[in-house]
Amino acid sequence: MGEAVPRLDAARQREVVRALRAFLPERALLWREEDTRPYECDGLTAYRALPMVVALPETEAQVERILRTCSAMQVPVVPRGAGTGLSGGALPRPDAVLLSMAKFMRIRRLDPKARIAVVEPGVRNLAISEAAASWGLYYAPDPSSQIACTIGGNVAENSGGVHCLKYGLTVHNVLALRGFTMAGEPIALGSEALDSPGYDLLALAIGSEGLLVVVTEVTVKLLPKPQAARVVMASFDDVEKAGEAVAAVIAAGIVPAGLEMMDRPATRAAEDFVHAGYDTEAAAILLCEADGTPEEVEEEIARIEAVLKGAGATRLTVSRDEAERLRFWSGRKAAFPAVGRISPDYYCMDGTIPRKKLGEVLRFIGELEKKYGLRCPNVFHAGDGNLHPLILYDANDPEELRRTEQFAAEVLEKCVEVGGTITGEHGVGVEKIDQMCVQFGAEELETFHAIKRAFDPQGLLNPGKAVPTLARCAEYGRMHVRGGALPHPELPRF
Amino acid sequence: MLDTRGHAGVVAYEPSELVVTARCGTPLAELERLLVEHGQMLAFEPPHFGPGATVGGCVAAGLSGPRRASTGAVRDFVLGVRVLDGRGRELSFGGRVMKNVAGYDVARFLAGSMGTLALLLEVSLKVLPRPPAERSLRLEMDETSALEAMNRWGCEPLPISATAWAAGVLTVRLSGAQAAVRAAAAKIGGEPLAEDEARRFWEAVREQTDPFFSGDAPLWRLSVPSVASPIALAGRQLIEWGGALRWWKTAAPAAEVRAAAAKAGGHATLFRAAEKSGGAFAPLSPELEKLHRALKKVFDPAGILGPGRMYPEF
Numbered sequence: 001m002g003e004a005v006p007r008l009d010a011a012r013q014r015e016v017v018r019a020l021r022a023f024l025p026e027r028a029l030l031w032r033e034e035d036t037r038p039y040e041c042d043g044l045t046a047y048r049a050l051p052m053v054v055a056l057p058e059t060e061a062q063v064e065r066i067l068r069t070c071s072a073m074q075v076p077v078v079p080r081g082a083g084t085g086l087s088g089g090a091l092p093r094p095d096a097v098l099l100s101m102a103k104f105m106r107i108r109r110l111d112p113k114a115r116i117a118v119v120e121p122g123v124r125n126l127a128i129s130e131a132a133a134s135w136g137l138y139y140a141p142d143p144s145s146q147i148a149c150t151i152g153g154n155v156a157e158n159s160g161g162v163h164c165l166k167y168g169l170t171v172h173n174v175l176a177l178r179g180f181t182m183a184g185e186p187i188a189l190g191s192e193a194l195d196s197p198g199y200d201l202l203a204l205a206i207g208s209e210g211l212l213v214v215v216t217e218v219t220v221k222l223l224p225k226p227q228a229a230r231v232v233m234a235s236f237d238d239v240e241k242a243g244e245a246v247a248a249v250i251a252a253g254i255v256p257a258g259l260e261m262m263d264r265p266a267t268r269a270a271e272d273f274v275h276a277g278y279d280t281e282a283a284a285i286l287l288c289e290a291d292g293t294p295e296e297v298e299e300e301i302a303r304i305e306a307v308l309k310g311a312g313a314t315r316l317t318v319s320r321d322e323a324e325r326l327r328f329w330s331g332r333k334a335a336f337p338a339v340g341r342i343s344p345d346y347y348c349m350d351g352t353i354p355r356k357k358l359g360e361v362l363r364f365i366g367e368l369e370k371k372y373g374l375r376c377p378n379v380f381h382a383g384d385g386n387l388h389p390l391i392l393y394d395a396n397d398p399e400e401l402r403r404t405e406q407f408a409a410e411v412l413e414k415c416v417e418v419g420g421t422i423t424g425e426h427g428v429g430v431e432k433i434d435q436m437c438v439q440f441g442a443e444e445l446e447t448f449h450a451i452k453r454a455f456d457p458q459g460l461l462n463p464g465k466a467v468p469t470l471a472r473c474a475e476y477g478r479m480h481v482r483g484g485a486l487p488h489p490e491l492p493r494f
Numbered sequence: 495m496l497d498t499r500g501h502a503g504v505v506a507y508e509p510s511e512l513v514v515t516a517r518c519g520t521p522l523a524e525l526e527r528l529l530v531e532h533g534q535m536l537a538f539e540p541p542h543f544g545p546g547a548t549v550g551g552c553v554a555a556g557l558s559g560p561r562r563a564s565t566g567a568v569r570d571f572v573l574g575v576r577v578l579d580g581r582g583r584e585l586s587f588g589g590r591v592m593k594n595v596a597g598y599d600v601a602r603f604l605a606g607s608m609g610t611l612a613l614l615l616e617v618s619l620k621v622l623p624r625p626p627a628e629r630s631l632r633l634e635m636d637e638t639s640a641l642e643a644m645n646r647w648g649c650e651p652l653p654i655s656a657t658a659w660a661a662g663v664l665t666v667r668l669s670g671a672q673a674a675v676r677a678a679a680a681k682i683g684g685e686p687l688a689e690d691e692a693r694r695f696w697e698a699v700r701e702q703t704d705p706f707f708s709g710d711a712p713l714w715r716l717s718v719p720s721v722a723s724p725i726a727l728a729g730r731q732l733i734e735w736g737g738a739l740r741w742w743k744t745a746a747p748a749a750e751v752r753a754a755a756a757k758a759g760g761h762a763t764l765f766r767a768a769e770k771s772g773g774a775f776a777p778l779s780p781e782l783e784k785l786h787r788a789l790k791k792v793f794d795p796a797g798i799l800g801p802g803r804m805y806p807e808f
Contacts, residue, residue, distance in 0.1 A: 113645055114721040136649065158595045165592065171599065172570050187781055192719040193760035194562065194738045197776040198786055198804070199611070200569055203602035207595045224651040247510040253533050253623035292651065295673030352591040354511055384592035385511075424593035432596075439596050443583045447792065448597050454788035467597065 008094035013052050016075055016097065020055060023065050028103075030054040039098050042083040042090040043145075044431055046347070046395060051078065051092030058103045060180075060216045067214060068184035070097055076460045077182065079210040081121065081153030084145045086348055087429030089156060089209045089465055096463075101152050104216060107131050115222045116175060116192060121152025121215050125159075128220060137222040140167035143425070144333050151218050158207030160425040162258045162332065163289075165383035167223070169425070171206040176219035182461040187213055204451065209427050210462040212455040226291035229257060230301050231328050234308045235282035235315035239263055240359035242284035245311035246382040247355055249288060252307050254300060258289040259383030260332050263362070266339065266377035266390070267331070273338035276331030277324075279315055286313075286382065287332055289325075335379045336390070343375070343392035347404045350432075351415030352386045352424035364414050365389055372403045386424035387415070413438050428466045436466075437473035445470060496613065498550055505616060506590065509534060513573060513590050515618040518550025525549055529621055537565040537622040539656075541700050550614040556606020559700040560656035560667070563720070563735035569605035571620045577604065577612035580794025590618045610800040610808075611793035625655070625669035627676075630692035633664045633684035637724050637733070640664045644736040645721050652678045658699050660706050660732040667696060699734065702766075706732045709743060712767035714751050716740040718760030725754050741765075748772045775804055783807065 017031050030036050031053045040048040052075075057063045070077050076096035083090055092098045104120035107128070111117075112135035117128055125146040129138040142161035143149055149159070155177065160169045167173070176190035190202040205213050236242035242261055249256060262270065263284050271278040278285055286308070290300035305316055319325035331338070339346050353361050362378065369376050375392045389411055393404040412422040412435045422428070422435040436445070448467040452459065468476075502519035509532040516525055522542055529535050539559030540552045553575075558567040574588030588594055588601030601618075604611055635643065640659040647654055653670030666682055668675045679686070687695065698704035707713060711729060718725070720737035729744030744751065748764065755762035761776035778786060783805075790797070790808045797808065 111721070112649065114719055115648060116719075158599070160593055168566070168570065169593065171602065172566060185781055187785075188779070189782075191760060193717040194735060195556075195567065195606075195717050197761050197763070198778050198782060199607055199789060200556075200603050200605060201782070201785065203569055203599050203605075207599050212598075224649055226651050250512060251510040253626070255623060292653075292671065293674045293677055295677055296653075296671040299671045299673050352593045354508070354513075354591060356508065356511065381593070386593045419589070420591050421589050421594040421596050423596050424591070425595055427595055428597075436596060441586075444585050444587065444597065447579070447585060447600070450792040451598055451600070451789065454785060454792055 006093060006095040008050060008052055012095070016053055016073065019069050019073060020053065020066060020097070024055065024057065024062060028056045028058060028062070030056070039080070039083070039092055039100070042080070042085045042088060044086050044088040044091070044429065046401065047088045047091050047430055049092050050094055051098035052094055052096055054098045054100055056100045056103050063099070063214060063216055064180050064184045064186070066097065066099060067180050067182055071183050071458065071460060074458065074460065076463050077214070078462050079156070079214050081150040081156065082124070082148050084149040085153060085157060085427065085429065086350070087423065087427040087431040089427050089429035089462070091430050091465075093464070099214065101150070104152070108217065112137060112222075114192065116219055117222055118217060118219045119151055121155070121218060122150050125149050125151055125154055132222050133225070136225050138225045139220050140173050140223050141170050144336065151220065152215050155206055155215055155218055156208065156210045157425065157427040160381070160384070160386065162260055162329075162381065164381075165259060166255050166257050171203060173221045174202065174206060174218060175221055177202060177205055177213070177215050178217040179213045179215040181213055182456040182458065190219070192219060207427070209429065209466040211452055211466055212461070214461070226257070228294045228297045229289055229291035229325060230297050231258070231287055231289040231319045231325050232301060232304050232308065233278070233317045233319075233328050234286045234288065234313040235279040236284045236286070236312065237282065237314050239284045239362050241312045242286055243355065243358035243382070245286060245308055245313065246358075248307050248311045249304060250355075250383075252303060254303060254307070256288050256304065256383060257291040258287065260287045261285070261380040261382040262332065262335060263378045265375065266335055266379050269338040269342050269377060270331035270335050273341055274330045274334050276327050277317075278331055282314065287328060332379065339377055339390045339392065343394075345393050345395040347391040347393060347408055348426070349389045349391070349408050349411055350386065350423045350426040351412050351420055352384070353415050353418050353420035355382065355385045357418040357420070358382075361387065361414060361418060365411060368407050368410055372407045374400070374403060374407055376407070381424070384424070385420065409435060430465055433466070433468045433472070434476045436468050437476050442470055442473070445473070498613070499548060501615065504528060511590070512592070512621050513618055514621050515590060515616060516549045517616050518548060518614045520549045522547040522549055522552050530624070533624050534621045535624050536571065536619065538562055538568050538571055539700060540568065541702070543701060549617060553605050553617050554607065554609045554614055560658065560696055560734060563657070563738055564655050565622070569602045572601050572605045572617060573620055574618040575601040575604055575614055576616040577614050579612045580796055580799050584615070585612070588618065592620060608800055608803050610803050611790065612799070627672045628655070628667065628669045628692070629675050629679050630665060630667045630687040630695065631679060631682055631684035632687055633666070633682070634662055635659070635664045636662060637731070640733065641724065641737045647682070648720065648736050652681070654678070654736070656696060656734070657736050658732065658734050660730070665695060667692065699732070704732070706730060706741070706743070710768070711743040711745050713765045714742040714744060715763045715765040716742060716751070716755045716758070716760060717763075718755060718758040722758035722760065725758055727751060727754055752776060773806065778805070
């Protein structure tokens with residue numbers, strides 16, 4: 001795949017271990033293959049590589065020294081949170097130190113009056129809401145992996161969740177970050193006030209996929225937990241009708257707390273797995289949630305029901321109590337593992353499209369299912385246009401993996417073509433790096449590289465991820481072409 | 495002086511997508527009128543500071559109005575930009591969709607950069623529906639009680655969309671579903687304002703035409719944690735954003751104002767003054783200054799875009 005894969009050099013490994021052992025306790029350093037093997041991949045299991053060394057620092061001082069040491073020795077560093085990422089952002093390299101932030105698991109401060117929590121990056125997303133619950137507060141972004149994923153990883157990926165149309169992404173809910181640059185220089189971005197002087201470096205750092213800074217502390221906003229929430233489950237006999245119903249809800253001036261769609265194959269897989277009470281005969285189901293005060297929820301639910309009925313829903317069910325609401329959501333939250341049960345492997349895509357293009361894109365995916373002979377159920381964060389087609393395949397069949405990758409590439413490029421993006425919330429990582437060449441032109445990519453150099457002049461922090469080299473794009477042969485002129489005609493093309 | 499007003503017009507607007515794309519020179523008032531026609535709004539409620547305000551200027555200045563504490567800032571609603579960098583290269587970042595994590599989030603990063611990194615040509619913004627109901631209430635309260643009340647309410651799921659305290663009077667705006675506004679108004683108490691009066695009041699706070707902002711004393715903007723204790727300076731104060739924004743009309747020396755803001759956990763900007771030679775913006779830490787210089791070079795290597803506009807060093 002393009003750039004040469006570096007190999008593990010035993011002599012270099014000894015040298016790096018010796019340098020890190022000078023200040024790290026024995027338990028904080030792994031390098032024997034049986035110890036490093038568990039770190040060979042993140043949530044994108046199709047890509048694997050053994051790290052040269054795994055470092056598990058416990059203090060900020062240790063993080064700083066690891067970075068200074070690696071900078072001095074020119075050793076790349078790959079930061080890692082819980083390893084639940086779906087784009088290979090934490091994929092190790094045999095020539096690099098894998099920097100696991102797993103031991104940074106303390107909630108340093110929770111100030112209910114100021115509605116903030118100051119946490120270490122290894123704290124799990126859900127653990128923040130659990131800690132805040134006794135004050136009636138919670139941390140809003142809720143990616144499906146929230147029981148396992150960490151806030152540090154959320155910051156790296158700018159994670160979303162099922163409630164982000166109303167409550168925003170990670171970037172909207174983080175007030176401040178502390179950490180280090182690759183050179184080991186301390187850096188503090190944002191503050192507990194609502195803004196900070198100078199450029200908005202916080203916006204740049206969040207979603208930077210571990211390429212700009214290593215984060216050691218995150219200050220998040222906590223919100224008062226809505227008193228009540230109810231969800232409407234609606235069935236449609238046609239996927240496009242369901243898509244139009246979504247537009248109708250938004251056009252009616254409603255911003256639902258959550259608005260999710262699943263097609264029939266996804267609904268059936270989820271229903272078989274968790275028995276959420278889904279209508280498995282529907283072509284698609286919508287889950288539309290209202291939250292707020294009990295009065296507000298009643299008002300909004302009535303409006304949502306009216307709009308969905310008008311948009312042709314064939315069946316409407318409103319959750320009667322909290323248990324039923326959670327049951328309706330359980331199927332959606334378990335959609336990925338549910339699909340995992342009906343196929344040896346699945347490949348999850350993450351394009352975002354303008355909502356009105358949903359029908360066109362789903363039809364396109366249906367054609368690709370025939371073209372590649374692979375099934376592809378769809379779950380859709382319909383409120384914000386974020387589509388997760390799940391291609392079912394068998395990783396033990398290299399030919400099937402190859403077809404899967406081509407299928408995925410075509411879907412992502414279609415997302416760009418209809419005015420969307422190749423990744424809504426999972427990040428580019430190694431997985432979608434070639435599609436970056438389709439989404440961006442050479443000058444934007446050059447700007448990204450220049451931004452990277454401003455933070456990390458040696459290019460040692462998580463290299464090779466998120467932003468492709470221009471040479472790689474030339475090789476991929478799908479360079480974004482503006483005005484018919486190929487950028488960098490001097491580069492060889494294959 | 496590069497006048498961008500000729501590059502105007504709304505490029506795309508799909509109310510059901512909650513996204514509007516406009517050229518930089520589009521008058522802000524024109525864009526807001528269009529949104530009102532479709533029952534939508536710019537939720538960060540930007541100030542205009544005059545009839546000539548443009549969309550590009552709004553995003554470049556990065557200023558948000560009374561709704562900021564509850565709904566978010568300009569940068570929170572920027573989805574994408576098309577720009578010219580200092581080398582004259584036309585670049586696009588972000589897009590017209592809600593969720594987009596491809597590449598660094600340069601579009602948000604450019605919000606508030608005062609035109610010192612790139613010239614905004616076109617911006618795509620997330621818009622929101624206008625709330626079905628709105629009501630403003632007025633309560634007599636001293637500063638300490640007002641700060642205490644605003645932070646207490648902030649911990650509860652109340653539909654507060656703006657707060658302003660000055661001279662012993664706290665004004666609170668509620669926005670949302672009819673039922674929610676009614677229930678919250680009963681809980682908060684105070685005297686309701688007539689609809690017209692309320693609209694005029696919030697507009698005057700946003701546009702700084704309220705009598706508080708008159709007079710020759712320099713106007714300082716102190717951005718601090720909402721729970722920061724009362725700040726003691728000589729002069730007059732207006733508090734917004736649930737306690738997180740404290741405007742001061744004060745002749746106190748810059749060093750004293752900046753120290754007071756820093757002690758409260760925030761920073762101070764000299765917002766309006768006859769004399770700004772001491773610099774308007776809070777100084778940066780050495781690490782951040784180094785990064786700012788490096789990023790300025792990325793976008794504007796020759797240093798031709800608004801030199802010294804934010805900091806004299808770059």
